Amino acid sequence: MWLDEVKWDDAGLVPAIAQDAASGRILMMAWMDREALQLTAATHEAHYYSRSRRKQWRKGEESGHVQQVQELRLDCDGDVIVLQIKQLGAIACHTGRQSCFYRRLEQGAWIVTDPVLKDPSTIYSNGKA
Amino acid sequence: MWLDEVKWDDAGLVPAIAQDAASGRILMMAWMDREALQLTAATHEAHYYSRSRRKQWRKGEESGHVQQVQELRLDCDGDVIVLQIKQLGAIACHTGRQSCFYRRLEQGAWIVTDPVLKDPSTIYSNGKA
Numbered sequence: 001m002w003l004d005e006v007k008w009d010d011a012g013l014v015p016a017i018a019q020d021a022a023s024g025r026i027l028m029m030a031w032m033d034r035e036a037l038q039l040t041a042a043t044h045e046a047h048y049y050s051r052s053r054r055k056q057w058r059k060g061e062e063s064g065h066v067q068q069v070q071e072l073r074l075d076c077d078g079d080v081i082v083l084q085i086k087q088l089g090a091i092a093c094h095t096g097r098q099s100c101f102y103r104r105l106e107q108g109a110w111i112v113t114d115p116v117l118k119d120p121s122t123i124y125s126n127g128k129a
Numbered sequence: 130m131w132l133d134e135v136k137w138d139d140a141g142l143v144p145a146i147a148q149d150a151a152s153g154r155i156l157m158m159a160w161m162d163r164e165a166l167q168l169t170a171a172t173h174e175a176h177y178y179s180r181s182r183r184k185q186w187r188k189g190e191e192s193g194h195v196q197q198v199q200e201l202r203l204d205c206d207g208d209v210i211v212l213q214i215k216q217l218g219a220i221a222c223h224t225g226r227q228s229c230f231y232r233r234l235e236q237g238a239w240i241v242t243d244p245v246l247k248d249p250s251t252i253y254s255n256g257k258a
Contacts, residue, residue: 002237015144017155024153026146029184031208038192041234074239075229080158082230093205100204101211109130112204 003034007079013049014079014121018092021070021084027092027099030059032081044069046083065089089118096120131165136208143208147221150199150213156221157229159188161210173198175212192252194218195246218247225249 013031036047046059046067060066071084093100102114142160152165165176189195190193200213222229231243
């Protein structure tokens with residue numbers, strides 16, 4: 001079975017990279033457990049596993065920023081996933097930005113390059129990510 | 130200091146995603162320790178840390194498939210790096226393919242979509258990745 005070909009780490013997780021299918025921009029990296037990956041493939045909506053909250057979650061379940069999955073890929077070692085997605089709401093990051101990778105290294109400092117598109121306090125009803 | 134803003138995991142590592150700066154294709158994901166990231170920024174050539182070999186390495190040191198780094202980004206949580214690179218030799222994967230993500234999920238199976246561009250036995254002088 002395809003899920004058995006994934007090499008889960010000691011915590012039962014793999015990194016999953018979400019890439020915007022249209023622009024090619026890398027929007028975020030999160031973690032998946034077996035159930036999250038299975039649900040992602042079955043529903044075509046990205047599911048992840050939160051290591052801090054210790055629970056599986058559907059991306060956008062609070063924010064509405066659902067990720068529609070168009071393709072799933074596995075790497076040579078079987079321990080990293082890439083998702084080609086359509087990002088609903090055009091915001092992937094809990095800070096209200098398009099991408100989580102909004103800081104660029106410039107002359108020895110991480111410089112913020114991307115604007116906040118939406119105030120996070122208006123994204124999450126309970127004020128949390 | 131910028132290296133102190135990176136949230137290293139319990140093993141002192143962060144995932145680093147290498148993206149082709151021209152095509153946008155995600156070529157590989159590997160791990161970096163503090164020294165690898167520092168060397169990457171200083172030399173503009175990607176350095177990683179091999180968890181299996183337990184040593185830091187310069188990408189392409191055996192194969193010649195050096196990654197010239199054009200940009201480094203850090204994510205919102207400070208625990209994932211994205212590198213925009215130019216891939217010398219046009220091969221990032223130790224299997225001799227352009228990208229490590231050469232398998233796509235189709236109807237419950239991982240299907241190989243990418244050709245081997247170069248026989249791995251001719252890439253590595255000692256036959257190892």
